[in-house]
Amino acid sequence: MAEHDDAWFDALFRAHARAVHRYLLRRAPQDAEDLAAEVLTIAWRRRADVPDGAELPWLYRTAGFVLANHRRKKSDVALEVLPEEGDDADPADAVVTDELVRGALSGLSPRDRRILLLHAWEGLGGDDLAAVLGISRGGADAALSRARARLALAWSQA
DSSP, X not given: OOOOSHHHHHHHHHHHHHHHHHHHHTTOGGGXXXXXXXXXXXXXXXXXXXXXXXXXXXXXXXXXXXHHHXXXXXXXXXXXXXXXXXXXXXXXXXXXXXXXHHHHHHTSOHHHHHHHHHHHTSOOOHHHHHHHHTSOHHHHHHHHHHHHHHHHHHHHHO
């Protein structure tokens, strides 16, 4: 394991800060800079936990958690109306301007949309996608394949 010192963090920052910022900019435009700074602060604080060779997937996964926490803090939800499952609605979906694409994407589950957008927009696949989703490589490949099949079906019905 490489030493995760100041030089390591400087290299991590130079290599991945822009990608983390773009990821958050598509999902929370007004707060992207603050959220990116928080993700990178966590990376520094937990640098021993950042896996060598999989830094960007770790940062994307952390960004997903930071974004989820940020969204929860922005709105008060009475405990009685707390949903059993979290809302994975991604404002980045609204960036897509083509009506047919939006229609097909809206017919998918939040998980399928997330998988497809991580693959298409962030360029993640294989081990990186698995790391972000917190599942095995085989599980990520299967999830991507199923999401693509569901998108193809939604597209044919649109």
